[in-house]
Amino acid sequence: ELESWVVPLLLVGFFFAYLMSHSFLSVFEVTADATFLCFAIDMDTNDGSAEKPYFMDQELLVSLSDNSK
Numbered sequence: 001e002l003e004s005w006v007v008p009l010l011l012v013g014f015f016f017a018y019l020m021s022h023s024f025l026s027v028f029e030v031t032a033d034a035t036f037l038c039f040a041i042d043m044d045t046n047d048g049s050a051e052k053p054y055f056m057d058q059e060l061l062v063s064l065s066d067n068s069k
Helices: 006-045 058-068
Strands: none
Touching: 006 058
């Protein structure tokens, strides 16, 4: 049988876990959006030639090129 203090403690624990996971995922989402936005601006500004090379990671460039086909 659960004691009277266990249920509120579990509720507070679940609420705290939800807040921590929501905060982490929000930061991760903003970071991913900013990274893809920087890559999109890099592709728009530069053309990959010797004068205007891409500054993005080449593996990501290949991955994005394969997905767009």
